[in-house]
Amino acid sequence: MSARMNHGFKLALLLLFFALVAARNTRGNQHKDTVFGKRMTLYSKVLNEERQLFVHLPVDYDSSAKKYPVLYILDAESTHLFRQSITAVTFFAGFRRIPRMIVVGVVNTDRNRDITPRKIKQRASSGGGDAFLKFLVSELIPHIDSRFRSAKYRVLFGGSSAGMFSLYTLFSRPEAFNAVIASRPALSSVPGYTWDSDVILRKANQLLEKKVSLCRVLYIDYGGQEDALHNPAPIRRLSALLKQKAPSNFRWETKQMGESGYRSAESLTNGLLTVFDGWYYPADNLHTAGMAGIKSYANRLSERFRYSVPVSDLLAERDLILFGNRFLEIGNLVEAINVFEYACTVYPKSWVFFNSLGGAYLAHGQKELAIKSYRTSLELEPANANAIQKLKQLREHK
Template identity: 30%
Template sequence: MKAKLIKHIILITIVVLSCHQSNAQLANKIEMTEDYQLLGLGTQHKIQSDILKEERPVIISLPVGYHDNQAEYPVLYVLDGLQNIKHTVGTVELLTESGLIPPIIVVGIESLDRNRDFTPSKAGEDLQGSTGNSGIPQSGGAPKFLEFLSEELIPFVDNNYRTHPYRILEGHSFGGLFSVYTLMENPELFDAFIIQSPALWWNKEEMTEKAKTFFKSNRILNKTVYFGIGGGDGWGMQQELIRYVDVVKQYQPKNFRWLHEEVGDEGHMASRLLLNYNGLKFLFSDLKLNEDLISNFSDNSFLDAEEQLKTKYGNMARRPAEDYFNLVSVLVNKENDLEAITVLKKASEAYPMYIGLLTQLAKLYEKTNQKEKAIDTYLLGVEVSKRYKLGQEDDLQKEIEKLRKN
């Protein structure tokens, strides 16, 4: 029994390594212009806003494979979009490839006057960062900007792209202030928030005062919120965010999933990439397999959980590949081969480029006397190997011939 267990562990390890070695560096093509400029960040649209009385540019980045299916995708709305589009799109693609987040549409909203658009109230003459005379005279435009999002931008995106209802708002500094304002002013507009280094010092921490009423009156709040800040951020940020979070702790609404963390020693501007990465991972952390599903595994509970994720985040949602591997390892070690087949079928659908998943699935079909299914799976593996130049066609063909002779 011990020798069989060791054999199973070695087999799973080989499959995991082969999958990562064969597929980890496979890159999707990026569109290139005639003069060899790489694209890939998205397409700029200009929206004539009747609410703001101006033309508003936005950058829309579609996930890889968008035009190859009819799936609907969650949407991430990023404030200061021109400033943040490069690192955001790169992070989204990396996390999507890893299965840590589902494929999403990114909408970068370019800033024209962030002092106006992101501030919820007029600033007085004693405002930090002002000249000391009249404060910031154009401030207080957040209500109109929120109306623009709700009545013009989001309908534009929903009408022109295949969007899933799940929406995220992400903002840094003044954009974080606006995100906090939006959470409390129109909580139904977004399902989740990535709030980075928010300028909660604004007008003597008025958002924190508002939070005391908001969270007290909203005892159930089906939202996910990441509050992140760099460990080296300075005056007006860290302690102010802590005081806001203390209000959340005091009232702790039911179903309100949230995290507050200070990251590294990055300052105010340098922290954005890390906060975007950590925030996205936290929002979609329920894609990770939980211990209860593993320890009390059944085909029905597993398949139900998979469908719940697709309902919440769209049909392209999937778990991290490592989670599928680990679950298969547990089931094989328990000699629950048919249940392992159920997981591998889902995993190979989610990661069609991972030939090791097909190889392990074919071996389990063979082990459970399902010869024709094993052959079909090996044949599919041959196609995948050819398509992505993995060089495993001959080995797979040998397995097919062995099965056909028996």
């Protein structure tokens, strides 16, 4: 299966996973925070107000010492769409198509003010985009980085007018985010929404005229039958400008969807699969190249994405157990030990990995190391019957 999955298959998988999440949530409110994330507030000196956030942590955040890329989602007060977005991220990270990520949802207080970089005549509070951008860069990002184990790789996602603001962010402050995903950005002036609609093209042209390195990723999608506000003509003009002037290290894609309208999870999924194209490491490669091969692959990804990509971002806990046990089954004890030793460093609180490492050491004849691993497993899980039995046998045979 390729990293860019078949469109219909993707939607079927997403619908299935949404149903599972919805079913789980009917069991009680105790699961609410695992879907929406931790509710947080941050006082902004720039905006002179409290801002509400949702922070959703990866499933292995508490059991690992890893750092994670951060996905910032605008318009997070739309909890239905935000939940779908989290579900999409969780699902595709589970299949190793994208990395596990910290997801930060930014809730609006005055949407017209914050996501409009220029004044809109019919919207009295509009035109505060630069202040909101300053809040994101100087307050929100440092706040998240100081409180969570974040890797220095950030993705910004917004749709409609928030998609327009996402483009404005990229071309105004390209250092702020490594990738931007804009779903059907509202780039046109229409009666009732009259503004300086060429500002995005001017900002893009000004940046590209500097001929600076721009190691960033941009994904834009749009429908073929959009309304006047979301007319794709400005997107096509932006695409032509990028073809003419974008530096070689700037990756970008515009995509016309099969249907018009805002589809948060689908757009986010397509965008993330574009941003992290080539992320997936096939299981067959691990069988043939072992841990050395996947470490080399992780190093290449680190160079490409410019942050340290650990092997555990390419192999989840269940994968490490699966492949470690597979190496045991075929008698490749050295690779089994390599896998389980690595797993124990990433998940030092997992009694399962220490138990498996003990078995690998024992099969390899390294009894002292096996005893040490079984003891650690037993400390983490006193009811581990296998460790109790193995330690007893090892003591009897000393």
